[in-house]
Amino acid sequence: MSATGNGKIGIPVILLKDGEGGIITIETKQGETLRGYLFEAEDSMNMVLKKVHRTDSAGRTSSHDSMYIRGASILFIVVPSILSNAPMFKRISHWRSKGGAPPDGVVAGGQTAAILRKAQQRTGGMHPGGRGGA
Incomplete structure (x- = not known):
């Protein structure tokens, strides 16, 4: 489905x-901002990002080699122009x-x-x- x-x-x-292979920015419903290379996107909008820079809702930043994001937690996505x-x-x-x-x-x-x-x-x-x- x-x-x-x-x-x-x-x-x-x-x-x-x-957009797979390009850099995208995601804002989650929890107020996090994630920016990284879109490695894979599923039909359910679940995604795998690589080389991710994460900013939490309090403004703290961290870097991750990869992250799996559930489509249901996404508020909006900024794709490459x-x-x-x-x-x-x-x-x-x-x-x-x-x-x-x-x-x-x-x-x-x-x-x-x-x-x-x-x-x-x-x-x-x-x-x-x-x-x-x-």
Whole structure:
């Protein structure tokens, strides 16, 4: 079962998988900030980070060779800006320009659709890749 609960992988999970090998920043629900290389991302948004710099809610810092983070404990994730050029954003723009829906296996609904709308608003109506209107 994947993160969307219906056997399909959602756009945020695809984005995370595209980001494997890059440096990401995670803020947890407990107020910790984790920054490191995304080694692996699972469909449930559980992740393994390598070379992690951790700042706890009191501001104390520590370094770790690797950490496993449960997806349920994540408040938000900052991914590398290079991912704005990820192929999946070109596909989303293509689906919208054709007035159709994404192919089977990719879900852009609910919270994911809201995230995409906010990204478009912040970029002046452009899709997150920054190369054209939706």
